[in-house]
Amino acid sequence: MLSKPLLFQSIKSNWILWLVCSLTMAAMISIINTVLGTQSVTTFRIDALKIFEYTIALARYNLSIKGLIEALGFNPKILDVWLDFNVNDMMDGMYYTVGCMLIPMIYVVITSNKLLVDQVDRGSMAYVLSTPTKRSKVVVTQMFYLIISVLGIFIIQAAAGIISQIIVSKTVDVWRVLLLNFGAAVVTLAIAGICFLGSAYFNYSKYSYAFGGGLCVFFFLAKVLGLFGDPMFATVGLGVESMGYFNYMSILSLLDTKSIAELSFTFIWKFAILLVIAGVTFGMSVYVFNKKDLSL
């Protein structure tokens, strides 16, 4: 199924970018863990007794805390949001669905293009295909490299995340870190499948880059815009709830960090959707590449 010399060639021409991405991700998660340090499990220090006192005091004048918050210009839901707030959950959500996705997306766009369309466009694919190597073997080998290297990036990040957290706060929720990284890896694989399909379909690098890169930029921007619809921001006036619709437009939203934090299992079917996207796009890549004309 795999061509060993081609795999070797792909490793040789792509390992530097992979290493740079992996190390950057490892450094990022380690720095975040260090900065957050021991705050990691604290919530806002809400003093229930004090709130109770204020409530009683305000009630004397037919007023309520809710009214006070409204008078300050905040959405009254803010209390519920704050009570639920957990800095760790928020950081996970921000980091795994937005922050840490940029580098893997860039990696995936560049690498998937280098593995197929660049070689077709430049003509260097001629050398592989002038040997008795089946086209399907070529695509499957390149796909294998892409998938394994993506998984590698997140394995390294997960390891760095676990180790740095142990060093900083002595405790770590290993399963949670693994699930989040697995989820981010699955999102990246779905994106990789889409980019790889573009790389298999197009004959010119520029089109393939525009397709894969354009989609990634769109997914990323939609997710960032979606953040402004997050209750956390919307209630304090930093966003509008309806901006949340942007979340539905981004594949990055299929990593449900909230569900992972609560272990509510909705994240599992979202993973399933991502895996189906990856499976279909990678499968189509093989089909498309086998059938098309190659200008070599």
Next chain:
Amino acid sequence: MTKNVIVVENLTKNYGNGRGIFDVSFEVKEGEIFGFVGTNGSGKTTTIRNIMGFIRPDNGRVLVKDMDSWKDSCEIKRFIGYVPGEIAFPDLQTGREFLHLQAEMLNLKNIDYANTLIKKLQLDASARLKTMSKGTKQKTAIVHALMGDPEILILDEPTTGLDPLMRVTFVDIIKEEKRRGKTIFMSSHIFEEMESTCDRIALIRDGRIVDIADMEKIRNHGIRTYKIAFTTPEEYEKFLTETSFGKKDLKPIYNQLLVDIRIDEINVLFDALKNYSVRFIAENKYTLEQYFAKKFNAAEGTESC
């Protein structure tokens, strides 16, 4: 009867706007060097890509050793060495690294022949692929195509970028391959190069085969053309009026003309020339170019000159 190694049957690949190849048919026989000439954009590379099974024909087919080149594109590669028209190497460091990797893909255990070729072509295989000159790249591609000792060589403009001395070496290598029984299909837009190497040459223009020439016949063409110059205008005039040879291209200012003569009548010409004062005489070789020019003109219905 020699076998046909490559059979191209009514091959059509239409890229629109009159570009592509149309109803191309020819055979390449076992052990021959088959040339494929044509201007840029005439369809040489498109035909070659079809033979290699890189593109799917709109119509017709190519058989390589009786296998369909599109459907069995992997199997036919066991017998083919290929020099692509555009040389772009994989993202690797040196020429040696590239050749070693290719040897692995070819399942080649013994790279002695590659080393022999490297020596013959004076290739510096340790050079970095990215900084290689065009000629060095071309040599690397040639070594890559030949090192597996394949039965069939398909070479798309293999001498591009080679200096004149290297071209000679290349032609020697190709002739040696032929002696070893290889079937060779090569394209070029340089007529002279093809003349000296090929057994048969197909001319393609605007995607259609104009003619397939047998080099043996062109080399032993029945009519010879001589350019004769006389010492004085009087001698020139005398020759013009007194003799009845087929004369053309008269240039009175130089006292010079061309004479067409059948090969078995050459002595008649020389005998006649004894009576005139000749400044010089030279043979105008009948070239492939002239041959095809004639065919071109005939095809377009104009008088040949």
